[in-house]
Amino acid sequence: MTSISERSGVTVLYGSETGNAQDYAQFLAKRLKYFGLKPTIMSLDHYPLKNLVTDTKFLIIICSTTGQGELPRNSKKFMKFLLKKKLPSDLLNHIELTTFGIGDSSYPKFNYAIKKIHARLLQLGCSELCTRCEADEQTPEGVDGYYSEWETNLLEALKKKIQGIPLTYDETVLLPADNPVEVLYNEQDIVTSDPSTEVSLTRIGDGSTDLILGSVKDNKRITKEGHFQDVRHLIIESENLLYIPGDTVALYPSNDEASVDALIQLQPHWIPIADKPLVIHGEVPFIEGGLIDKLKLTLRSLLTHHLDIISIPRRSFFMTLAHFSDASTEDGEREQEKLREFSRIEESEELYNYANRPRRLILETILEFQQNLRIPVDYILDLFPIIKPRLFLIASRPSPNLVELIVAVVVYKTILRRVRRGLCTKWLKLLQNNDKIVFSIHKSNLKFELPNYKYPPILMVSPGTGVAPMKSLIEHITLTGIQQDLYLFYGCRSKENDYLFGDLWDSLKSQNKLSIYPCFSRDLDSKVKYVQHKIYEQHELVGDLILNQNAILFICGSSGAMPREVRITLVEILVKFGKMKNIEADDYLMNMENTGRYLQETW
Amino acid sequence: MTRILLLLHPTAVTDEQLVTRVKSEISNKNSAADVVQHIIDRVANKIVKLEDKAFNEVIYINPNEGEINRQLPVLTITIIYDSLIEDGVFKGDLPTNQNLDAIMSGFIVNEQGEWVKPKAAGETVSIPLKKKTVTVGDGSKQNLPSFKKLSPTQTTVGLTDTSASNTDEENDDANSKRKLQETKLAYFSESDDEDEEDQIIDENDLISEARTANLVVPKKCELPNGKKRRKACKDCTCGLKELEAKETSEKLNLQNTLLGQMVQLANLEAMKIEEKMKNAVKFNDNDLAEIDFTVEGKKGGCSSCSLGDAFRCDGCPYLGLPPFKPGEVISIDNFGEDI
Numbered sequence: 025m026t027s028i029s030e031r032s033g034v035t036v037l038y039g040s041e042t043g044n045a046q047d048y049a050q051f052l053a054k055r056l057k058y059f060g061l062k063p064t065i066m067s068l069d070h071y072p073l074k075n076l077v078t079d080t081k082f083l084i085i086i087c088s089t090t091g092q093g094e095l096p097r098n099s100k101k102f103m104k105f106l107l108k109k110k111l112p113s114d115l116l117n118h119i120e121l122t123t124f125g126i127g128d129s130s131y132p133k134f135n136y137a138i139k140k141i142h143a144r145l146l147q148l149g150c151s152e153l154c155t156r157c158e159a160d161e162q163t164p165e166g167v168d169g170y171y172s173e174w175e176t177n178l179l180e181a182l183k184k185k186i187q188g189i190p191l192t193y194d195e196t197v198l199l200p201a202d203n204p205v206e207v208l209y210n211e212q213d214i215v216t217s218d219p220s221t222e223v224s225l226t227r228i229g230d231g232s233t234d235l236i237l238g239s240v241k242d243n244k245r246i247t248k249e250g251h252f253q254d255v256r257h258l259i260i261e262s263e264n265l266l267y268i269p270g271d272t273v274a275l276y277p278s279n280d281e282a283s284v285d286a287l288i289q290l291q292p293h294w295i296p297i298a299d300k301p302l303v304i305h306g307e308v309p310f311i312e313g314g315l316i317d318k319l320k321l322t323l324r325s326l327l328t329h330h331l332d333i334i335s336i337p338r339r340s341f342f343m344t345l346a347h348f349s350d351a352s353t354e355d356g357e358r359e360q361e362k363l364r365e366f367s368r369i370e371e372s373e374e375l376y377n378y379a380n381r382p383r384r385l386i387l388e389t390i391l392e393f394q395q396n397l398r399i400p401v402d403y404i405l406d407l408f409p410i411i412k413p414r415l416f417l418i419a420s421r422p423s424p425n426l427v428e429l430i431v432a433v434v435v436y437k438t439i440l441r442r443v444r445r446g447l448c449t450k451w452l453k454l455l456q457n458n459d460k461i462v463f464s465i466h467k468s469n470l471k472f473e474l475p476n477y478k479y480p481p482i483l484m485v486s487p488g489t490g491v492a493p494m495k496s497l498i499e500h501i502t503l504t505g506i507q508q509d510l511y512l513f514y515g516c517r518s519k520e521n522d523y524l525f526g527d528l529w530d531s532l533k534s535q536n537k538l539s540i541y542p543c544f545s546r547d548l549d550s551k552v553k554y555v556q557h558k559i560y561e562q563h564e565l566v567g568d569l570i571l572n573q574n575a576i577l578f579i580c581g582s583s584g585a586m587p588r589e590v591r592i593t594l595v596e597i598l599v600k601f602g603k604m605k606n607i608e609a610d611d612y613l614m615n616m617e618n619t620g621r622y623l624q625e626t627w
Numbered sequence: 628m629t630r631i632l633l634l635l636h637p638t639a640v641t642d643e644q645l646v647t648r649v650k651s652e653i654s655n656k657n658s659a660a661d662v663v664q665h666i667i668d669r670v671a672n673k674i675v676k677l678e679d680k681a682f683n684e685v686i687y688i689n690p691n692e693g694e695i696n697r698q699l700p701v702l703t704i705t706i707i708y709d710s711l712i713e714d715g716v717f718k719g720d721l722p723t724n725q726n727l728d729a730i731m732s733g734f735i736v737n738e739q740g741e742w743v744k745p746k747a748a749g750e751t752v753s754i755p756l757k758k759k760t761v762t763v764g765d766g767s768k769q770n771l772p773s774f775k776k777l778s779p780t781q782t783t784v785g786l787t788d789t790s791a792s793n794t795d796e797e798n799d800d801a802n803s804k805r806k807l808q809e810t811k812l813a814y815f816s817e818s819d820d821e822d823e824e825d826q827i828i829d830e831n832d833l834i835s836e837a838r839t840a841n842l843v844v845p846k847k848c849e850l851p852n853g854k855k856r857r858k859a860c861k862d863c864t865c866g867l868k869e870l871e872a873k874e875t876s877e878k879l880n881l882q883n884t885l886l887g888q889m890v891q892l893a894n895l896e897a898m899k900i901e902e903k904m905k906n907a908v909k910f911n912d913n914d915l916a917e918i919d920f921t922v923e924g925k926k927g928g929c930s931s932c933s934l935g936d937a938f939r940c941d942g943c944p945y946l947g948l949p950p951f952k953p954g955e956v957i958s959i960d961n962f963g964e965d966i
């Protein structure tokens with residue numbers, strides 16, 4: 025244990041919110057394996073930290089930046105440890121480090137997560153294995169362009185440090201499965217469907233989150249019938265719940281039985297064994313919420329509750345899938361070559377056009393290639409991505425036995441004729457009253473008080489379903505009688521169709537408990553269309569609240585244009601109202617962020 | 628009398644056979660043993676209080692594979708340590724990567740991987756390794772020098788700091804390496820909940836330290852294969868996104884026209900077939916060609932379009948439609964509508 029083997033001393037850790045950074049990490053780890061190394065790959069939070077000392081010689085970190093320069097959810101524990109003041113400056117002086125950040129330069133805190141991680145690890149004694157990289161999604165090269173350049177550097181560096189790494193490798197060799205799945209052919213079938221919801225309740229937990237059992241009290245549509253978007257107000261009943269405004273609920277969705285059955289039909293050799301008990305070998309990767317009861321594990325239940333067969337296939341998926349294409353015929357050979365092409369970094373445009381742009385599903389991909397495709401059951405955990413829980417900001421005020429969510433059902437169309445639907449909302453839409461579900465509650469670090477000014481006014485900006493945490497906050501403050509002024513800027517398409525909780529806001533307004541500024545982008549008579557315009561219209565009020573009254577700003581909604589436009593508008597207001605220069609206004613907002621007065625939750 | 632404690636992982640509780648099997652194994656070996664069982668969570672959360680120095684053996688039953696599933700909090704290890712008599716053994720489904728935690732809690736790990744509570748040789752001997760770290764550093768106990776400004780030269784004193792008073796005699800390289808490793812490990816071994824008062828540096832200060840001068844950047848403004856990238860950014864403002872949206876709707880219109888034609892053809896074909904059936908005439912390949920839109924000479928008849936999107940050209944009119952075989956009627960919805 026004193027000397028770490030060079031080949032197995034390579035550790036690839038990722039911090040990933042959407043799965044993008046994870047895909048790069050998996051891709052890299054697979055490549056390193058082909059080069060004869062034995063890398064460990066894990067999320068930052070699930071890597072046992074001690075192994076940094078006992079098992080790591082070369083540390084490779086791939087991490088995205090989310091929201092306001094924050095670390096992804098599965099890397100916060102890691103950072104929390106690193107930030108301890110008492111850690112000595114040579115704690116990690118045995119480690120050579122390189123990092124790859126994924127960010128978007130249109131956000132002010134571009135690639136902050138990887139900057140922080142990298143700088144701190146250097147402080148703790150790491151040396152640099154090769155030049156680090158901050159990829160920018162906004163560039164024409166895309167993240168792939170950065171990745172391929174960085175990977176080249178990394179491989180060169182490793183080849184210098186470790187003897188005997190070959191120059192190239194044979195990509196047609198199938199690596200052994202990390203988590204071979206073994207079907208117990210001689211056992212009796214286990215019924216896991218009909219209905220499969222029962223099985224989904226048997227999740228054993230992951231050791232770090234408490235799973236809560238609840239039942240659906242109500243699941244109703246709150247946009248007008250006929251409006252294009254179906255927004256759900258989901259009420260879950262449970263007991264001993266503990267949450268405050270700003271906290272989130274994680275739901276653990278499953279695939280529908282029809283999709284799972286369709287996939288099994290596409291792999292005929294799976295049909296007779298779909299309901300046989302199975303065992304997973306090897307070190308099972310961390311699964312949020314844990315696996316279902318192992319006595320209920322079958323190919324069918326694994327596909328239903330854990331494997332994301334209707335997500336968009338990623339590069340590492342094609343890398344594995346290509347091996348299962350039978351190239352003995354002309355058709356098969358052509359198909360295998362195509363699958364391999366999709367797995368190459370140089371062909372990212374091909375992959376993008378085939379998979380991402382039309383939002384093609386894994387299931388549809390397998391359908392297209394099924395003629396010559398035979399996926400061995402033992403590889404399914406290595407091939408398919410794991411279904412991730414979905415997080416929703418809580419919409420109800422703190423209550424021990426109720427929790428409410430507001431969820432927009434995801435439906436859209438691309439050039440593929442079949443309508444695209446989100447896995448979670450498709451599942452959620454079908455929930456009936458009294459259906460049992462498991463969920464978990466996750467604390468946020470949002471605070472709506474300030475250290476030296478306990479109850480400042482709160483300026484809320486939330487188009488669409490972003491209004492969920494605002495509802496929680498507003499109900500909490502108004503019902504507990506806290507003296508805190510509340511201003512809500514709300515935006516939606518039309519007053520008639522999707523003005524969520526309009527009656528509630530109106531009634532609070534008439535009681536002088538809330539100032540509401542709604543705007544409707546598609547109503548013909550509305551002069552002000554979007555929240556940022558509404559904010560500008562109210563620039564004296566907003567400027568006064570921010571500059572003179574120490575207000576906390578809370579922005580919530582979908583990421584992209586909205587939060588950016590709001591920020592630009594605020595800069596303009598500070599320039600106009602506060603007589604600042606542009607750069608001063610930028611600094612002012614940055615300072616608001618650092619002091620907890622500029623809160624943002626976007627997705 | 629031998630007292631044995633069975634510690635059950637919550638998932639073991641649902642597996643009655645497993646528990647009975649373990650129990651019968653115990654009574655086969657030692658019929659007089661007094662067996663107690665608890666769920667480990669209740670012990671860990673101190674809902675159940677274990678007697679000190681009460682058990683000869685503690686057996687952990689955890690049917691889950693994988694180190695993550697078997698990991699034990701350090702506090703729980705201490706509780707188990709305390710509940711064992713001297714020479715008592717903790718065994719069963721132990722994590723294999725926590726030997727260091729075991730050792731630091733006072734256990735000795737034997738050859739079978741079981742954790743043994745050693746005999747106390749004297750009152751003061753069994754100091755867990757953890758305590759040792761206190762004297763590391765400059766020897767001034769507990770408070771390592773704190774630092775205000777974050778810069779690589781001014782962080783906390785290092786473990787290999789030459790001013791550190793190291794009284795150990797080992798000069799052997801491997802030994803001192805091991806020593807250093809153990810010392811380093813001590814920084815990792817607290818259970819994270821108990822550690823809240825730890826002082827934390829401000830992560831925002833790290834940003835100014837991150838040098839951005841020398842970073843890897845892509846060589847050219849094009850993909851490695853020389854093609855220009857044509858993908859709309861996430862929040863595209865240059866108009867490409869609109870262009871893509873327009874393309875998509877054009878595609879859908881084209882598909883509609885195509886499919887409309889196919890339906891017409893199919894109807895026509897059906898009528899013809901019906902007509903022929905009446906006359907009991909077999910239809911030939913030419914008839915089939917009527918609904919086969921891939922036959923040469925017809926629109927879109929390049930050899931790849933029947934193969935599916937993966938093989939179609941950029942401007943293929945069939946993009947977005949499923950693959951088909953020449954002569955085969957397309958089914959748009961192989962999985963039914965709601966997928």
